[in-house]
Amino acid sequence: MSELIEYMQQLGQRAKSAARVIANADTGVKNNALNAIADEIETQQAVILAANTLDMKAGAKNGLDAALLDRLELNEERVAAMAEGLRQIVALPDPAGEISQINSRPSGIKVGQMRVPLGVIGIIYESRPNVTADAAALCLKSGNASILRGGSEAKHSNQAIALCISNGLKVAGLPAEIVQVIETTDRNAVGELIRMEGTVDVIIPRGGKGLIERITKEARVPVIKHLHGVCHVYLDDKAEKEMALSIALNAKTQRYGTCNTMETLLVAEAVAAEFLPELAALYEAKNVELRGCEKTCEVLPNCVKAVDADWDEEYLAPILSIRVVDDMEMAMDHIHDHSSGHTESIVTADYAKAMRFLREVDSSSVMVNASTRFADGFEYGLGGEIGISTNKLHARGPVGLVGLTTQKYIVLGDGHIRQ
Secondary structure (H helix, E strand, O other): OHHHHHHHHHHHHHHHHHHHHHHOOOHHHHHHHHHHHHHHHHHOHHHHHHHHHHHHHHHHHOOOOHHHHHHHOOOHHHHHHHHHHHHHHHOOOOOOOOEEEEEEOOOOOEEEEEEEEOOEEEEEEOOOOHHHHHHHHHHHHOOOEEEEEOOHHHHHHHHHHHHHHHHHHHHOOOOHHHEEEOOOOOOHHHHHHOOOOOOOOEEEEEOOHHHHHHHHHHOOOOEOOOOOOOEEEEEOOOOOHHHHHHHHHHHHHOOOOOOOOEEEEEEEHHHHHHHHHHHHHHHHHOOOEEEEOHHHHHHOOOOEEOOHHHHHOOOOOOEEEEEEEOOHHHHHHHHHHHOOOOEEEEEOOOHHHHHHHHHHOOOOEEEEOOOHHHOOOOOOOOOOOOEEEOOOOOOOEEEOOHHHEEEEEEEEOOOOOOO
């Protein structure tokens, strides 16, 4: 255990030193590094795929289910997408050093804000080895050093990608320690990382609810996280029918295993008898199991009766809970009681209702007449994202480059002294 602690402390000290270097690097240098890493990933594609084959074989032997194996698997297309993702980040504006809100004060000084990196970011993630490249690139472009801890199931893939990152940094003349991938699979490394108050500034966990709950409970370092995505769509009595059906279908069935997938559909009682039978037919064609409240079951006799736990469940599967509500007020009350704070949407033609929904619903993304599936960094024009935060501090919603920075006040004077 003492060897692990020493190893982690060394990682932290190296990251802290490297953070000063990358924080002062100009945009051109950072972009050169990202392009060099992308080139390395393309050049080393065969090496990365061979490493991934080892992980896939071990995963199958250890009984990983089909969904986890799919997340773990790399192929030529996914490796190419990793490289392309880095080049997309090159094209994004660099937030570090941006100055805003300069105001002149009566004293003669000028006061503004400068956007600056967070410092050292620890990222803990599971399964997907492409996160190694994505996370490294976002941290690098925003001027941060990073310590990455992937799951043991992807250890060979992650180390192969880490070598590409290290080589790319060297090509650009930057220290390899700007991005460090933890080599040990010892689970205690996570416990050490989240307690490194002196060297790690922020922890970002990406994975299952159990992992994130553990990190949130045990961390001594600030955490940017979301536990789960219980997302809602409310079909108002002023909703245009075809729009309502289209959005409700897409929000649930476009993809099941994502945090921005709708898990509960709320329907105004005035339109329930009209909308629900057609929706049920659409969901049946997609093999979606419906679990409904008493009023829903009256309209849809074949619907499974929902239990209290259904309203708080992130299914990540072709299962949908449906509740008929009196009006928007009741819909917002339900969201207040059961939402995870991720994403909610209203479908309505009533402008006043739409504006009230936007103001009063307290989630990281609130939408009008749109599918919850749009709630991610790429669709918001942020480029890649490190994850989606349901925190209220410091970042909220998709966390891209800007979310990996903070602000400090700057004061410009010309010999000014306070009287």
